[in-house]
Amino acid sequence: xxxxxxxxxxxxxxxxxxxxxxxxxxxxxxxxxxxxxxxxxxxxxxxxxxxxxxxxxxxxxxxxxxxxxxxxxxxxxxxxxxxxxxxxxxxxxxxxxxxxxxxxxxxxxxxxxxxxxxxxxxxxxxxxxxxxxxxxxxxxxxxxxxxxxxxxxxxxxxxxxxxxxxxxxxxxxxxxxxxxxxxxxxxxxxxxxxxxxxxxxxxxxxxxxxxxxxxxxxxxxxxxxxxxxxxxxxxxxxxxxxxxxxxxxxxxxxxxxxxxxxxxxxxxxxxxxxxxxxxxxxxxxxxxxxxxxxxxxxxxxxxxxxxxxxxxxxxxxxxxx
Numbered sequence: 161x162x163x164x165x166x167x168x169x170x171x172x173x174x175x176x177x178x179x180x181x182x183x184x185x186x187x188x189x190x191x192x193x194x195x196x197x198x199x200x201x202x203x204x205x206x207x208x209x210x211x212x213x214x215x216x217x218x219x220x221x222x223x224x225x226x227x228x229x230x231x232x233x234x235x236x237x238x239x240x241x242x243x244x245x246x247x248x249x250x251x252x253x254x255x256x257x258x259x260x261x262x263x264x265x266x267x268x269x270x271x272x273x274x275x276x277x278x279x280x281x282x283x284x285x286x287x288x289x290x291x292x293x294x295x296x297x298x299x300x301x302x303x304x305x306x307x308x309x310x311x312x313x314x315x316x317x318x319x320x321x322x323x324x325x326x327x328x329x330x331x332x333x334x335x336x337x338x339x340x341x342x343x344x345x346x347x348x349x350x351x352x353x354x355x356x357x358x359x360x361x362x363x364x365x366x367x368x369x370x371x372x373x374x375x376x377x378x379x380x381x382x383x384x385x386x387x388x389x390x391x392x393x394x395x396x397x398x399x400x401x402x403x404x405x406x407x408x409x410x411x412x413x414x415x416x417x418x419x420x421x422x423x424x425x426x427x428x429x430x431x432x433x434x435x436x437x438x439x440x441x442x443x444x445x446x447x448x449x450x451x452x453x454x455x456x457x458x459x460x461x462x463x464x465x466x467x468x469x470x471x472x473x474x475x476x477x478x479x480x481x
Contacts, residue, residue: 163217163252164460166204172251172460177217180249180256187236187244187259188228193275193454194219194250196463196476197308198370198393199420204464210248211421219250220420223265223275233259241265245278245427247420251460253480260428263435266442273449276475280312281438282430283392283419287368288316290430291415292388298322298365301356301382303375305345306333308475309392311450313368314342319441325359327352329470336473340450353378363387363410373397380406390415450474456481 163177182188200218202208210216223243226236236242236259244262249255265274288294294317302313305326317324318341326337326345334345344359346352356364363384369375370393379389380403389412406412419427441447452472455463456479463476 161253174458182256184230184232186230186256187226187262188256189224190227191222191224191480193272193477193479194222195276197279214247215249217249217252220246221278222250223271243274243278245282258424263431266439268443276449280308281434283309284313284316285430287390287417292366292390296321299360300324301364301367302326303369303371305337306473311474314340315447319446356382371396373400376400383412385410388413452476
């Protein structure tokens with residue numbers, strides 16, 4: 161089997177690798193495509209190891225066709241087109257994962273584009289709905305609104321009748337987000353928190369934040385009474401000061417959240433929720449994949465460079481021939 165291997169100089173090489181094993185509860189997927197996530201770059205740089213038992217190969221999601229199933233598998237079948245949430249292993253020709261983490265691709269979405277869905281929609285479902293209890297009418301602040309997670313969250317907020325405000329690095333990205341369904345947005349270089357406060361004077365109900373450190377105090381200041389701040393990344397650093405008075409008096413909640421190391425049962429629940437509650441929106445064309453580029457797996461270095469330079473709007477797909 162071939163897969164992406166990380167060289168000593170941090171370059172990515174498509175070369176021979178070990179074939180994945182399959183347990184009784186697993187499915188073996190012949191991969192058609194995978195997608196790039198920020199976590200892949202962090203792992204490549206040695207800062208985000210896979211969870212115990214996870215593949216060392218990059219890739220947190222994929223789409224493909226089931227080629228083999230374990231003896232305890234009940235709901236998936238050989239030949240089925242699926243997309244899957246992975247703990248690793250997506251940058252390869254084959255991957256195995258628990259059957260509950262692989263679900264049929266949405267109706268109306270092709271197999272290649274489907275690779276862009278599992279990680280971002282699972283992350284959004286976990287954090288907006290299960291952690292932050294998104295409710296109709298909520299006002300949601302989405303940092304890095306033009307990212308894969310941001311573009312998924314915008315569409316979910318709109319589909320579930322909530323308003324969203326985004327921050328992003330360019331006006332092009334802001335325009336894309338508002339056309340996608342965000343109510344408003346601001347450039348991160350132009351006092352975004354002042355504009356957020358103008359948009360929602362009483363504060364926002366939920367903040368989905370991949371930045372962390374240098375946004376923390378401002379996030380707390382624009383968070384509403386009983387608002388929920390969900391921190392899903394630390395691109396802005398790991399340290400900040402905390403206004404405990406605001407958190408206490410406003411009864412605010414701060415939630416730290418990652419999905420990769422969660423249990424198989426929780427990941428299975430999330431994927432089942434997506435299939436039942438979100439996939440119908442794809443069929444109805446109320447939600448769509450947001451794909452910046454589709455590249456060949458041999459161009460993985462190019463794909464990583466696009467993300468490292470913050471040039472992408474939505475997802476970068478790597479097709480595996």
